Amino acid sequence: MFVALAGESLLDAAARAGIRLPHQCKTGSCGACRARVLQGQVQGIAGALPTALTAGDIAQGQRLLCCSAAAGDLQLECAEIPHIPGIEVRKLPVRVVAMERLAPDVMRVQLQPPAGQRLHYAAGQYVDVLLPGNRRRSYSLATPAREGVDLLELHIRHLSGGFFTDQVFGKLKVRDVLRIEGPFGTFGMHTATDASAILLASGTGFAPVKALVEQLLATTSRRRITLYWGGRARQDLYLHDLCKEWEQALKGRLTYVPVLSDSPEADGWAGRMGWVHQAVLQDHPDLSQHEVYACGAPAMVNAARRDFTALAGMQSTLFFADAFVAQPG
Numbered sequence: 575m576f577v578a579l580a581g582e583s584l585l586d587a588a589a590r591a592g593i594r595l596p597h598q599c600k601t602g603s604c605g606a607c608r609a610r611v612l613q614g615q616v617q618g619i620a621g622a623l624p625t626a627l628t629a630g631d632i633a634q635g636q637r638l639l640c641c642s643a644a645a646g647d648l649q650l651e652c653a654e655i656p657h658i659p660g661i662e663v664r665k666l667p668v669r670v671v672a673m674e675r676l677a678p679d680v681m682r683v684q685l686q687p688p689a690g691q692r693l694h695y696a697a698g699q700y701v702d703v704l705l706p707g708n709r710r711r712s713y714s715l716a717t718p719a720r721e722g723v724d725l726l727e728l729h730i731r732h733l734s735g736g737f738f739t740d741q742v743f744g745k746l747k748v749r750d751v752l753r754i755e756g757p758f759g760t761f762g763m764h765t766a767t768d769a770s771a772i773l774l775a776s777g778t779g780f781a782p783v784k785a786l787v788e789q790l791l792a793t794t795s796r797r798r799i800t801l802y803w804g805g806r807a808r809q810d811l812y813l814h815d816l817c818k819e820w821e822q823a824l825k826g827r828l829t830y831v832p833v834l835s836d837s838p839e840a841d842g843w844a845g846r847m848g849w850v851h852q853a854v855l856q857d858h859p860d861l862s863q864h865e866v867y868a869c870g871a872p873a874m875v876n877a878a879r880r881d882f883t884a885l886a887g888m889q890s891t892l893f894f895a896d897a898f899v900a901q902p903g
């Protein structure tokens with residue numbers, strides 16, 4: 575049980591009471607914080623758009639806790655995240671120890687926390703970089719936490735004119751110090767099932783997918799994974815060779831399907847073309863027995879959710895998303 579303040583999102587109210595509920599983007603785009611209202615009424619929060627819910631979800635009483643406030647006493651049905659010992663949200667200064675251009679507009683940034691202050695997190699989580707003027711920008715952690723390794727790896731795409739990414743590609747250098755807060759989010763693979771999983775990434779949406787696959791490599795799980803990675807041009811698939819290596823290492827367990835959306839001529843590309851989520855539909859006309867983990871551009875994540883549920887019988891509760899929505903400020 576928790577008490578919500580007037581106008582406060584139910585997600586924030588639960589967090590204030592120490593109750594950990596699934597969430598990711600906190601802007602209505604990813605659908606991770608869906609809950610069913612069993613009793614009572616919720617009201618929308620001004621400016622919050624629960625785009626992750628279909629009309630069918632709403633008719634079944636589902637609401638997003640990041641976009642809803644209480645309009646009186648409520649009874650909700652939703653998953654609660656078990657507390658993982660050691661995973662605590664913290665603010666940390668981190669030193670930039672390496673910067674590598676993986677593509678003309680993608681930088682791998684490695685961050686070193688202070689000695690003895692290693693950040694514990696689950697694969698699929700993200701950190702916020704804290705910036706002047708109360709601004710913050712979220713970045714997915716691109717490796718799983720590993721024993722004896724403190725470094726945090728981010729893949730940052732340059733958005734020209736962007737407040738933070740202009741700095742990353744203009745001024746930021748090795749030895750600079752950033753402040754981060756995290757880990758946040760609950761986007762992670764549900765390992766207690768053998769259901770086939772589709773990992774779907776666009777652009778730097780590959781970062782959390784990389785963490786999930788590297789975690790999988792460290793287990794004996796027999797789950798079958800198909801990884802779809804979409805970009806406009808070949809250079810957007812900035813770790814294509816690594817995916818090929820995974821395919822070899824996880825023979826029979828992981829299939830890699832790269833998909834480009836722009837004209838192939840310039841790249842000499844002989845692979846799949848089109849929108850990456852449509853490639854999934856071409857290969858899997860029936861998604862009723864699959865879990866999908868979709869990461870990256872909100873437009874891709876929303877199109878995938880809409881088309882998979884409407885055209886391929888996907889259960890919306892088995893669609894997990896990490897949508898890279900823009901942040902205010």
Ligand SMILES: Cc1cc2nc3c(=O)[nH]c(=O)nc-3n(C[C@H](O)[C@H](O)[C@H](O)COP(=O)(O)OP(=O)(O)OC[C@H]3O[C@@H](n4cnc5c(N)ncnc54)[C@H](O)[C@@H]3O)c2cc1C
Nearest residue numbers: 711712713714729730731736737738739778781898899900
């Ligand atoms: C949970 C989460 C995880 C994320 N993980 C990553 C990650 O691993 N790698 C990564 O590169 N980014 C990631 N992002 C996006 C990132 O947080 C920033 O939004 C992005 O880097 C832009 O920051 P900026 O300050 O440079 O641009 P801003 O100054 O915020 O924006 C500049 C312009 O670009 C638009 N814009 C902002 N973000 C996007 C976007 N994603 N797509 C299209 N237009 C956009 C804005 O509307 C604005 O017009 C993540 C976002 C979320 C919510």
